[in-house]
Each structure stands twice: as structure tokens, then as C-alpha cells.
Amino acid sequence: GQNEAQKRIIDGDDVINQCQAPFNSVVNFIRVRGTTITELCTGTLLTQDIVVTSGSCVEAMNDNDLPTYFAVLGDKYYKQFDVGQPNNFPEQRISIAAVKLHPDHDATTDNENMANNIAIVKLASSAVLDEFCVQPMTRYDSFTDTSCRPFSETCRIYADVELTTNINVARFILAQNYSGETLVDGITMIATRLTDTFVGTCRYDFGSMVACLDDDGNYVLRGILSNHDKCGRAPPLTMIGQSLVDPGRPMYVVDVEMYKGWIDGCIANFNACAGSSPPADTKK
Template identity: 25%
Template sequence: MRMRFNTVLCVAGVLLLNLAGSFCQLDVCGRAPFNKKILGGSDATEGSWPWHVGITSTGQPFSVCGGSLINKDWVLSSAFCINIMDTSVDQIVIYLGRRSQIDPDPHQINRTVINVIKHPDYNPNTNDNDIALFQLSSSVNFTDYIRPVCLAAAGSVFDKGLSSWVTGWGYTNNGTLPNILQEVEIPIVSNKNCSIAYNGSGVTITDNMLCAGQLNDVFKGTCLFDFGGPLVSKQGSQWIQNGIMIMTYACYTKNIPGVFTRVSQYQDWINAHISNEKPGFVTVPYSTPTPDPNPTHDPNPDPNPTPYIPDIFSGSSPSLQLFPLSLTFFIFSLIFCLFI
């Protein structure tokens, strides 16, 4: 009986320690020490988006696609990027900590890729399920300039008007490719209004997609070579990736939002392919946008608006609370295992 009791204590201690470890990614993800963004801009300051990566091929210094670091070994991007690169996996290069594509950058490192996983239901004709995982050739060490982003968890709600940011080295409004990583703030657009905007274009907005863009006389959004880049919003003190850039129909076009893969639809798929150090998933609740001082009439109001849910994610991390308890329990159970 005592042997069985000792065994139970050992197992319980290990399980609790592992439970605390599973939360540790939430302590790291989505933290950007140098990001103090309040208003929109153009050139990103150094270290503002430490999860943004550039994806290219061997011998090509300019990024073909963007992506996001989600833990020390994996990058999240678009399946379309794999198709347009048309190269073998071992020829793919990922730049981390990069701001400039030309100038020397002391914070930049690069990794090759040893594995690429496309979503099995990716449809290149409709862009549905446009998501892929890139496994780095070796782990990266997190710094103030290289950090993972948090991911929107299943069940997240992105109400229209939610302030979001996109980053990338894609074409700018003047038709040139920038050297410095670009950033732009854009609001979420409801899928209903997004479908109306794309009506007659042959583009179908599915539940696996998310739309964002500035619907007025000034184009603000994504363009060519921004494919795979992250769409993020801030929740409390963390930045959370809500979307993956997949379409450029909006490029230079007024009143047409950009379309993104809805990350929250793929939590189970992502976790199924990452065995160690799962990415940090955070549920995004409804967030009330800043009231428009000059509101316009919505011709298609939502008859069932999402109710307000307060921000409940600004407190301390659960791992900081669980770790001392689990560690104590682990040591206690270990003593029983060894000496009793």
C-alpha cells in the first residue's frame, strides 16, 4: 500500500510540474518591450514586432513572404508562400529579428527549415485553410528583438472596429518595395461587410477567414509580398495574432478590406503538429472600439451584435502562481519516492 501511495505522489508531482510548464509560453509570447504603439505609422521601430520574420530562399536576401515566430522552433505563415517560392524545404531561409533588408542588423539571425506542414485542406483556388507551419533547423534564443507572438484561441471573437496591426516588406502605396519593415494600423471588418465588399469578384469569405482594412478614401492595408504576415491586436499587456495575410485583392483599392486566415480556427491543428512547448493561445473577447467622432450610417447593421465582454487577461500569469506550488509538490513527492 505504501509503495502504491509513493507512486501516486511521484506521478502527481510530475503532472503538476508539467502543468506549470505548459503555461510558461504565455509568460513569453506577445511581449514587445520596444513597442509603445498608440497611433498608426509607416517604418517600424527596431524591436517593435519581435515575432515578425522574413521568409525567402537561399541566395535571395529579400523576403518573399512574412511569418510569425510562435515558439523557439516553429514559424506560422501561409501555405501560399510555399507554392510561390517553388523551392525545396532545405533551401528556405527564415530571418528573425530583422528590421532592414539591406543594412546590417546586429539583432538579426537566420535559420534554415527542416520541415514544412501545409494544412491538408488548403485550397489554392479559394484560399481557404491557407496556413502552414515551418520548423526551424535549430532553436532560437529569445531576446528583446526575437520573441514569439501569442495566438488567438478557439472561440475568440473579433468585433468589427477592433484595432489591429499588420507588418511586412510588401509593396507600399508608391509602388516600391521597402527596405525597412512597414507597419499599419487597421480595424477589423465584419465577415458580412467583407462579403458585401467582394460581391461579384468571385471571392468567397468563409468562416476560416477574417477581414481587416481601412474603408475610406485612404488605402491602408497589405499588398504583394506581405503574404503570410501576422495581423495582431493587443489584449492587456500581450499582442495576439488573429490572422495570417492571404489575399492582396485590396492592394491600392479603396473600400476593399484585406483577407486573412482566422488563426483561432486552427488551434487544434497547430497543437497536433507541435509536440513540445505549445504556442501560447489566448482567447480574444469582444473589445469596444473607440467611438467614431463622425459616425456614418451602416446600411447593413448587425441584428445580433456581440455583447460586451470585459478584458479579463490583464492580471498575472497563471504559471507564476502554479509554479511554486507544483515545484514544492514535486520535491515532496521525490523525497517520498527516494527515502520512504
């Protein structure tokens, strides 16, 4: 039978379902081959048919295999189709029409911090929005807008961290201050350190949102979790706040605001925006 999903916590309050911001903007990507369902990674709904995620999340979604990939919205459990959602709002499983990697995406760089690790996914049909369960994410505040700064105090990583069970649910991971900015293709990504030693970021987390709560009480997309083959992990509990001999492994976060023009262009005209489909020989 299906186990109960663990509770999620936002600002000290229990979240008993996905039908609350920012979780109602989470899109889960799965691959279906026969009766086998493989959970892959996540993205964030920007419009009814546009999702933003990391390049490493979609690198296997080449045109030949695209019919086997789906976006799942309003999801509570990955490995079963959810009918009885809160407010009687059912899970949606939508085919993927096309994928575009950023034109300067470079998968040959260090696999922990791929250059321009961002992609846009176009859904084959529009998601049905619901006041509670499925809503697009507010895309970004201007970097000069102090309502979402400083990053380390207002932003939380919302990621699927239940990797040891059949249930992957969105929960938040508290991150420390910047531990440094990568030098991949300029300052395009931000490295942060986990402060919660009981969770980590790993493969299924690719593409998860970094959201912050602005002064108006709205969650705003500010980054995309970018770790690729290597998992992020916190330093040992006894080390936090001390001189870190073992700093853990940073999470790499794509700074979405730096890609605002490209994202907006793809939303306005997906076919005309710069980018390319993942190559057919990409690993699967």
C-alpha cells in the first residue's frame, strides 16, 4: 500500500498537501515506459504551458524519446495517479511538446556546476489552473528590489528530498549565506551551503525552485537548484557556526533573474526563442 506523505513545513506551519504556495507551482517530470514510471526531477510552472527547470533535468528529453516524458501537476504521490486531491482537484499528467536548453548551456563543464544550467519546457496542452492546487509562480523580482533580499535570509530551497521511499514530496531546505559564486560563464550561479544536516539535495532535486517571500506575501522564483551528478550535503551538525573543517558540499543555484530576458522571450514566442533540443545521444 501507499505510505502517508510526510508533512511539509513552511515558516513553522504544517503543510498537509500540495495545494498551497509555493508547492502548487511545482511540476514533477516523469518517464513512462510500459508499466514502469521513473521519477526524474522537477520544475516550476511559469504559465499554463511553460515550465522552467535546470538543463540537467531535461538533458535526456531528446525529440526521439520525448513521447515517453510527462509533466505532472497537482501531484501528491509520484507513483500513483492521484484522483482524490484536496478540493477534489485531480492530478494532471501532461505530455511534453518541446524542450529548449539555454543557447549557452554547456554540459561539458564540471558536472557539479554546468554552465547556464537552465531550460524551458513547453507542455503539449495547457494546465488547468486551480485557485489552490495549481498556480503559476511569480517569476522574479528585480535584483534591486529589497523585498526579496538578502537571498540568504528570505529564500528557501523547495526540493523533493524523500529519496529513500516511493514518495517524493516538496519540502524546504534552509540554506546558509553564499559560500561563493562560481566562475562558470561569469556569475550565473550562486553556491549556498545547507544548514539542515538531516536533508540533502540530490538527483531528483534538479530543477527545484528557490523561492522567497516578498513584502506582499507572495512567493517569488529567484533560483533553480542546479546540482547534477553530485549531491549537496550539509556540514556535520557540530560544525555549524564553528570554523568549518568540513564545509559540506555546496548546492549550486542558477540565478533566475540573470536569465529574465531569455525566459520572457521563450514565454512570448517559444518557437522563436534561442536554444536547442537535447541531443539524441545524451545519456538516458
